[in-house]
Amino acid sequence: MKCELIEGCLFFNKLDSKAGTALKEVYCLNNPALCARRQVAMAIGREFIPSDLTPNHNHRVQGIIEQVLSGQ
């Protein structure tokens, strides 16, 4: 199942590298539920996804959500 956020996703549409291609294959085209960017979008809205957040940066998700919700 591919990600419903592909259209307009900065990571998917702007990153062209070997590593980026591998991540797109794993996350965007097959396992979007595991993607850190999508997790942020689902929790608080895609406008809050940091531009440098990659799909495998799951360790950052909780902190980003907390920061936005606390208004910082």
Ligand code: SF4
């Ligand atoms: S990086 Fe994440 S949010 Fe963007 S298209 Fe891929 S799975 Fe979806």
